[in-house]
Amino acid sequence: MSGASELILVRERGRPWLRYLALGAVAIVMLYPLLWLVGASFKSNTEIYTEIGFWPAHFDFGAYAKGWKTSTEYTFATYFLNSFLITIPRIVVTVISCVLVAYAFARFEFWGKKLLFSVMVGTMMLPLIILRLPQYLVFKEVGWLDSYLPLIVPSAFATDTFFVFMLVQFLRGIPRDMEEAAQIDGCNALQLLWHIIVPLLKPAIISVIVFQFIWTMNDFMGPLIYLSTVEKYPVSLALKMSIGATEEVEWASVIAISVLALVPSVTVFFLAQKHFIEGATSSGVKG
């Protein structure tokens, strides 16, 4: 990140306060809905409907207690656990497969490499929604419906091509000197990968982890299609359930649970943002 901040290039001239005013106004519009959500989660039902400020008149944790219990026989503890049971294995297989493939694309010559690379870039533009239906049928055929396997296994085959692309771009920007030195010292390809490439790739790998974590936590259509037992629902589906059950929505508790549902992603975002904004940036189209 330090590199990125130093890159800021054009010297400030003219009226900086005007720029701050504009950016500040946009930032408020951008963040206010989220701030308000947090405040509203402590408000009473009537206050939610009348107050525009985000600070509650007095803090009421009742909505959390009520929302946490849910109208089902499971609490949100189950749903959070389920979310992690999907997310964590998926991250592990994503990182392993994508690093291997990116290593191959960035550092090896092999037959059909150019074609395969174009295929990879092409699939980034393929609307995934058209693959849903046949994938569903395939997973049905192998008996994986209502399990987490359809949500995890494809990622073991580097199907999240965005990540491969990102890692390849990152690797291309890294000089090969260290690898050549290590080769002369007798490292084989796997040792090279583990001792040289992986440490160098660390910022990009962190980006992969963060993106995959948040995207999988956010994923809604996947679980919606593949899971049918409430016991196995992740947070996203459970949230949908809490709002869809009746016409009379218990907004206070729905809002409270929405806040909780965002906590893991926001935490990961702030813990890793330096690395992963940089990672996203360097994956960009530059150079």
Place this chain on the structure above:
Amino acid sequence: MYENKKLGFLFVLPFLLGVLLFKLFPFVMSLALSFTQYDIINPPEFVGLDNYRELATQDPLFRKSLGVTLLFAMLAVPLRVGFALFIAHVLNFRMRGINFFRSAFYLPSILGGSIAVAVLWRFIFSQHGLVNIALGKFGIEPISWLADEHFSMWTIVLLFTWQFGSAMVIFLAALQNVPIALYEAAECDGASKRQQFFRITVPLITPVIFFNMIMQMVHAFQEFNGPYMITEGGPLSSTYVLALYIYDQSFRFFNLGYGAALSWVLFALVAALSGLSFWSSRYWVFYAGEKESKR
């Protein structure tokens, strides 16, 4: 070592399998399915072009859905990309607190796709929601954002635009590669800030504008969570995007053949628009050092 062809191929093998199993095969299969009638219980029955004929001639909901999808993309993509470019441009200066602003603008695109945010959106645009309370302070009558077909589209367009951060980050990277010398030279020649933006910045980053437009278009045509959660496709199908229609036909009514045909229409649409963009890019996308990159 790097010339070890077998080893490179071995490392890339997972990807090759993945593409074949989870992309190429389903891709071909969905085309095949689109020529059948299939309800998942009985075996698929070949019906030729019937599905396509039906959606082209007898399905008003398809026509509506197609129109809604195109309208959504036409509004949402330029807004998101335009905002992203504008904010990136304003942020591309040496200033204090830049990291704060960067994070503030990026956060919504990280969380925006989640159901929790869709719930939030549904609530703040509801009859007694935040937006109407705010409008009330200015003496404006509450607007039925979600129940009035003239406004419902804007709620999902706004949600999409709100998430401009990911495109912004890519623009920022591109802007930082524009050589300062160009601005300095322009400054010496008396070019105004506006002229500098349109004559130097924009032309030099056209490849990135192009990239962002294509990627955001692909996203926009697949938008599902917003319309599904916030407006549920309504009112009067005013937000019933194709992704929603495909989902309903495929996974609610189990008209799998018809669902597949719909998804191929969506694919053809995205492919045609991408093709058109690539064709038009010859006239407006400027690649600096084009010869170099073809080495």
